[in-house]
Amino acid sequence: MTRRILGILTLTLALLHSPAAAQEHGVESQESRVDGHEVADAGHGPSDQIDITHHIGNSSEIETPFGVIHLPQWEPIPIGGILLDLSPTKHTVFMAFAAFVVGLTFLLSARSVKRAERAGRPAKGFAGAMEAMALWIRQEVVLPNVGHHGAGYAPYLLTLFFFILVMNLLGLMPWGATATGNISVTAALAVIAFLVIEISGMKALGFKGYMNTIFFIPAGLPGGVGGAILKPLLLVIMTPIEIIGKLAKPFALAVRLFANMTAGHVLVLALIGLTFIFKSYSVGIASSALATGIMLLELFVAFLQAYVFTLLTAVFIGLMRESH
């Protein structure tokens, strides 16, 4: 019993530190427990262990109710000393599926909205709901935060919102995987957000105005000799701070989404895991009830985090465009 609790603890630790921990211990017997992959391979037979890392992590195989699908492995492409492995993984597949779902949903909704418009009536049913949701994001999230002429950013922010939302929701499906629970996915989305924010700044402020957001000298410095000393000094101090400020925003976006999606799944899996540890009906019922509650919370969080990512991106774009 205590060994199993220790096992869970190790898993939690591994979650925080996995590669480092694996390196530190490096012992074969530890490796099999810490490293999800091998346990999963071994777990084709009866196993009473739940490997959380394996469930939330990426892998080159997809578990379906009809068996495990092994994804093809491609030779990594070397680009300037870095090996870029473009082989599809579980998260790639679920992300592509999410994109497919979002694309299909809105292409069909657009068609139905257009048809309804031509008939001179508002869109009904699912298409109407999708239209209302898109409009809500546009009116309540994009326009008030991006500032004047913010409508041009609506397509990007709308796509971002629904893409993240569907990825979050797919993770709650049985046999589903949360692509947004992978730091690579959220980091890539944050990189795109970073580019959009900075380019919006360049467009709104011009080259000189944009450079002012990096090399910032506050107004009201004394002139003369004092100013001549203060200005370079301030530049030396402020420039790294401004650059860190620019990078911290997308970094926070990436970590927030990743951590929220990961934390919820770890919690659900840990609660379900209690059943297998204690092997008791009462614990099973209690932990199932708790896990259900957490799942409902996760459903809310899936919407919330998609909203927060979109809202903050809109706010950052607005801040960037307004800064002088």
Place this chain on the structure above:
Amino acid sequence: MKLTFALLLLALTATPAHAQGGPLTVEGGLMFWTIVIFAALLFILWKFAWPQILGAVEAREQALEKQIAEAAQNREESARILEEQKKLLQDARSQAHSIVSEAGAQGERERTLVLEKARQEQEELVARARRDLAAERDRAIADLRREAVDLSLAAAGRLIGQRLEGDADRKLVLDYLGTLESQN
């Protein structure tokens, strides 16, 4: 703090991805696919979905904006016209005022002129009347005096029993009357 975390992240990602790595492993391939898939989705939706879904609202918004601009223009126009009308009214009023005051002044001038003329005429009339009166009186006095002389002469002639008809006598009485007059 942030730097140590960044270093930790770097250290975590730098470790060779044995098996599939931990949750903090940044997989370049997955990042690549994320960007590709997101870009494709964005392109498709931007081209074929969002304009149709947001089109009606955007059109309405633009129409509204246009209407607001038009209303502002109309308001400006009407304000301008109102200002013009006010100016015209003001002009007309001042013109009317000047006409009225001009007429008043004219009337006043006419009145004084007429009055002056009337006064002059009256004065002339009075003066003539006075002159006539004075002439009449003088004549009356002269008549009276002649009568008086005749009467005195007649009375004096009866008194002294002789006819006093000479010019010398008349002169005597007249001289006497002259002294009376001077005595008075």
